Amino acid sequence: MPTVKDVAKRAGVSVGTVSRVLSKNTTVKQPLKERVLSAMNELDYKPNLVARALRTNRIDVIGLVVPDITNPFFAQLAKCIETEAALRDHSVMLANSHDDEQTERKQISALLDRAPRGIIVVAAADSGTLGYETNVPIVSLDRRYDGYPLVSTDHSHGSAAIADHLHQLGHRRIAYIAGPQNTEVGRLRKDSFVTRMTQLNIKEDPVELQIFEGQFDYGAGEDIGRTILAGPDHKRPSAIAAASDQLAIGVLRAARDLKIDVPVDLSVTGFDDISLASLVVPRLTTIRQPFNKLARTALLRIFAPDSTADEIELEGELIVRGSTAAPRQPDHLTL
Amino acid sequence: MPTVKDVAKRAGVSVGTVSRVLSKNTTVKQPLKERVLSAMNELDYKPNLVARALRTNRIDVIGLVVPDITNPFFAQLAKCIETEAALRDHSVMLANSHDDEQTERKQISALLDRAPRGIIVVAAADSGTLGYETNVPIVSLDRRYDGYPLVSTDHSHGSAAIADHLHQLGHRRIAYIAGPQNTEVGRLRKDSFVTRMTQLNIKEDPVELQIFEGQFDYGAGEDIGRTILAGPDHKRPSAIAAASDQLAIGVLRAARDLKIDVPVDLSVTGFDDISLASLVVPRLTTIRQPFNKLARTALLRIFAPDSTADEIELEGELIVRGSTAAPRQPDHLTL
DNA sequence: CTGAAAGCGCTTACAG
């Protein structure tokens, strides 16, 4: 592998000059610059990133900690981050926290040892604190980690949009399956759904709302779905809003098992718009998280931490698909 | 951040000695060693991995290139690799090739620039060649990249096991949905399924086999499934074996749409055992790929490339679940 | 504008 020294010798300049054209320092005069450039070409020179990192104390790497890359939502996020980072010639180092505070701390610390340009962390449910200072910029994505600035979708707005959508369709007996209430996402989505529904619940046209809670996964969705749908037809909600697509897909399966026709006899909504959401039958009405924009924004916070905002919220988008419809007979409850 | 120098000063030894206890070099005498160790402790010393990498020309990082981390099969693989690597204090650098030869080469090259301990690549469908030498060990996982040694599940054995399973249940009219035939996996699985079925096809008890081909994804499974199942009942196969779980899950959806009861009227099998396989309804009969073992073996090939084997095949395991059963009336074809 | 030189924090022959 050729080094700056080899290039310098070939171009008949000093290593300093080589380094300067490498760093796109404009002070190098055109003729010299060209000689250096062609010497690099001839030798097929590639800078040693590790050596550079030792001097500059920062390597072109972004650390990414997610609870579990196997979760389609995090995988999608990871993919977008990797793509965006590659655009800036950065690689991404991936670590799973397995939704465990201890592991999360350890992973961040291991990443920090590698002197990355920055770290993006999607916090574990029971997320802890780092416990020490670092000058590596850290940004929270989707779920807040420690006190670090957060980039996320506007969960409240999204949840309210779902609430409005169901109400407008005519649903008045509604169940909400919340995510874990020890996560900020879980709380935000639920609180805002409940708030909105409470606003819509007026005396002349009452709304009945039941709340359930579970993990953000398929299994929980199926179990809770089964519970909700177990009762007699006339007591059953006409719509179930789930706090995540995975929960919603679980509900869809429960409904199918119970031979309940979605969306004819039951409307179901999710949140996130993971790719599976448009592949299930029927396709899921949901809130689309702006994955690409989330990734880009988080990365921007790392590269240009000039912004002092503690929180950046991006708008999600209501995607209406086949899993929601007007209830068979608008049940204007008469309590 | 304290350095070896600080530790040396505090312990009253030379930096060489500090470095030697760091590298677990046994030649350092006990008393000295202890002084160094406690000095490290007091200063909360952490070695600068970048500086170490510059000297040793290798950093504790494993590069991983997959076609698409969003694909649950690759995500599962990535997770296992990350976990195994962490056990050896290595981080993993993730890159997606988007199933594109060009991108794949670029990603590998970018990873190589970072002087990793080794690179694991799950080749893209139309995988190319690297085009130059490197002394960084590269190993292919699941799908062969260039001429690099391959660690994979024994696809042939797995496919044959599926063929046997269906035949034993009594299926005689069978459809096989192959993966892309420009991938080795696609070819191996199909060839071995066909070979086995051909062996089982004897004059006194004939077997009828139809072959289809598509991408390894949900959509292709659904489309092809619909095509296969479109015909009149008595012409329909009683079993569909798909080359991947995603294909199989697509088939399940097509069957449901067409009100075909799985497994009563149709048996369906997959391959891989992604986590979704045990979450769909009915749960999928499939071949479980030994994810953990694949990851561990690939990593081993990097850390201890003593083995000269060009190919290591691990046994998959037939997992029989609810998507297969004996056909309603064993159709001993009389052609 | 360019060169000579110091130094980032380690590791590792080389002496002793």
Place this chain on the structure above:
DNA sequence: CTGAAAGCGCTTACAG
């Protein structure tokens, strides 16, 4: 067994 010293390949004040 331990220390003194060179060097990995860059970058960046410091001179000129």
